[in-house]
Amino acid sequence: MDKKDFKFKTQIRVRNYEVDWQGIVHNANYLLYCEIGRIEYLKHLGIKIDLSTMQSDSRVVLVRNEINYKSPAKFDEVLNIYTRIAKIGNTSFIFEGFLEEEKTQRLVADNVAYHVWLAPNSEEPMTVPNEFREKVKKFEELMKM
Amino acid sequence: MDKKDFKFKTQIRVRNYEVDWQGIVHNANYLLYCEIGRIEYLKHLGIKIDLSTMQSDSRVVLVRNEINYKSPAKFDEVLNIYTRIAKIGNTSFIFEGFLEEEKTQRLVADNVAYHVWLAPNSEEPMTVPNEFREKVKKFEELMKM
Amino acid sequence: MDKKDFKFKTQIRVRNYEVDWQGIVHNANYLLYCEIGRIEYLKHLGIKIDLSTMQSDSRVVLVRNEINYKSPAKFDEVLNIYTRIAKIGNTSFIFEGFLEEEKTQRLVADNVAYHVWLAPNSEEPMTVPNEFREKVKKFEELMKM
Amino acid sequence: MDKKDFKFKTQIRVRNYEVDWQGIVHNANYLLYCEIGRIEYLKHLGIKIDLSTMQSDSRVVLVRNEINYKSPAKFDEVLNIYTRIAKIGNTSFIFEGFLEEEKTQRLVADNVAYHVWLAPNSEEPMTVPNEFREKVKKFEELMKM
Secondary structure: OOHHHOOEEEEEEOOHHHEOOOOEEOHHHHHHHHHHHHHHHHHHOOOOOOOOOOOOOOEEEEEEEEEEEOOOOEOOOEEEEEEEEEEEOOOEEEEEEEEEEOOOOOEEEEEEEEEEEEOOOOOOEOOOOHHHHHHHHHHHOOOOO | OOHHHOOEEEEEEOOHHHEOOOOEEOHHHHHHHHHHHHHHHHHHOOOOOOOOOOOOOOEEEEEEEEEEEOOOOEOOOEEEEEEEEEEEOOOEEEEEEEEEEOOOOOEEEEEEEEEEEEOOOOOOEOOOOHHHHHHHHHHHOOOOO | OOHHHOOEEEEEEOOHHHEOOOOEEOHHHHHHHHHHHHHHHHHHOOOOOOOOOOOOOOEEEEEEEEEEEOOOOEOOOEEEEEEEEEEEOOOEEEEEEEEEEOOOOOEEEEEEEEEEEEOOOOOOEOOOOHHHHHHHHHHHOOOOO | OOHHHOOEEEEEEOOHHHEOOOOEEOHHHHHHHHHHHHHHHHHHOOOOOOOOOOOOOOEEEEEEEEEEEOOOOEOOOEEEEEEEEEEEOOOEEEEEEEEEEOOOOOEEEEEEEEEEEEOOOOOOEOOOOHHHHHHHHHHHOOOOO
8 A cells, every 4th residue: 555545545543452371462452453543534535424323315335354463562662553545436435444553654554445335224235325435535536436 | 165174163252352343343454363273273183383483393384375355253153264285385384264254154264374484594485394194184084295 | 259159150251362462362352252241141040131221211330340350361261150149229230340360269350230210212321111110130149139 | 430539640541442332441441540550559659569460578459449430431442640649548559530522621530549558478358558658648749648
C-alpha cells in the first residue's frame, strides 16, 4: 500500500494491557486498531452505517480480513491508522488500512477487509446503495469506482 | 478446507463478554480462538515453541493472517477448533484452522496463519529445525512436506 | 469466604492471550471470570435475567465490585469459579465468588459484586421480584434472605 | 472523591469494541481505564516502576480493587481519568481514581486500588522505598503521608 493513496488518518496510542508476555502488542489488537480506522473513516464521511450493528433497512457484514504483520508495536507508541475504501463492487466494498508508528514512520501492519451489503432481514447480498457509493467516490476522488 | 484433512480438534465455549452489541462474537475473537487451536496443537505434538514468546535459540513469528467469516457465533455456543499445519517450507510454515459450531456443525470461520522461523537474535529467517519438521510430518503423515 | 457455603461451581481454563507481559493473568480478567460464574449460576437456577442486558420490564445493574487478588493464575491453569448469592436486600442483592486453581486448590481471587434492581425505563430501584427471591432462596436454602 | 484533591488527569476515548451488547462499556473496561490513569501518573512523576512487571530489586503488586459504577460510558465518549496516590503506608500505598465524561462532567466510575511493595524474589512485603515516597509526597504536597 502506498501512503499517498490514503486521504484519511486517525491515531491511537498503544495501551499497556494490549501488550502480551513478549512485551509487544498481541496480534489480535492490530485488527482492532484497523477497525477503529474504518469506523472513524465512515464517521468522517458522514456515513451512518455502523459496521457492527444491525441496520433497520440493510446491514454491512465483514466477510474476510487479511493482515500482514510487519513489525511489532510496543507500549505507549502512537500509531497512525491510514484507511481508505479502495474498491466498491456491486454488492461489496473493500477497505484497506495500514498502521504506522508515528515517530519512526515504521510500518507495523497492513490490512484488507472485505465487506458485503446484505438486504433487510436477509442473508442475500444487495446492491451497494448509491448514497454510500457517491459519498465515498467524492471523498476518494476515484473515477473507476 | 476439508474436515477430513484435520487430525486435531480442540474446543472452546463462547464467553458472554466476547459478544458485541450485535449479540454476536466480535470479529477479532475468532482469530483468538484459532490461536488457541494452534497452541493446543503444538502442545499435543510435544513441540515446545511458544508462538508468542522469544526463544533462547530461535523464535517463530506470525507474519500473516487470513480469515473468512462464514456465520457468526453466539454466546454459550461450543466451537470446535480444527487445526493443522498444512505446509512446511524452507524457513516458514502454514497453519490452517476452522471453527465449527458443535451442535449444528455450522462453519463459523476459517483461518490461514503464516509463520516464519527467525534466527537467534536476528530478523533473518532460518531453516525450519528438523525436529519440528519431523514431529509435524509424523503427526500429519504428509509425504510432501 | 468459606468454600462449604458455596453450592455452585463452574470452570474455565486460562487462555494464552489473557496472560500479560509478566506471564500471569492480567488483573482485569479475574473480574471477567467471576462474571462467568454469575451468569452460569443464574442459568443453573433457571433465572432469565441477563446481567448485562436491558430487560423489557426491569433490569439489573452492577453498582460495585470488590476484588482481592490472592495469587496470580497462569496460562493453561484450570480455575474453579465458586459463586453464590449471599444476600438479597429490598432492592439489591450481593454475589460472592472466588477463584481456585483446580490442581493445587490455591486461592486466586475473591470477589463481591453488588447489584441493584431498577424499575422499567427508570433509574429508580425497585423491589427485588418474588420469583427471583424464591428461586435463589430455594437453591441456597438460606432462611434469613 | 473530590475532584479538587486530584492534581493529575489523563484522557481516553471509548473504542467501539469496548462496548457490549447493551451499547455501553463492559464493566471490566473501567478498571482498565483506571489502570491507564495509574500508569500515566507514575510516568508523569518520573517513577520507573511498572505496575505489572517484575522488578530486578523489588516489585509492586495490586492486592485489591474496589470500583463503583455510577453511570455507563458509551462509544466515542471522552473520559477524563483523575488519579492520585491517596495514602502511602509502611509497605503499601493506595491509588484513588475516577472517570468523568468530558462533555457533561458526568461521574462514570470511581476506583480504589491497593498496592503492596514486595521484597526482591520474595512474597514478603518490604518498606516502601524513600525515593518513591518523596516523589509522590512532593507531587501531592501531602504532609501526612
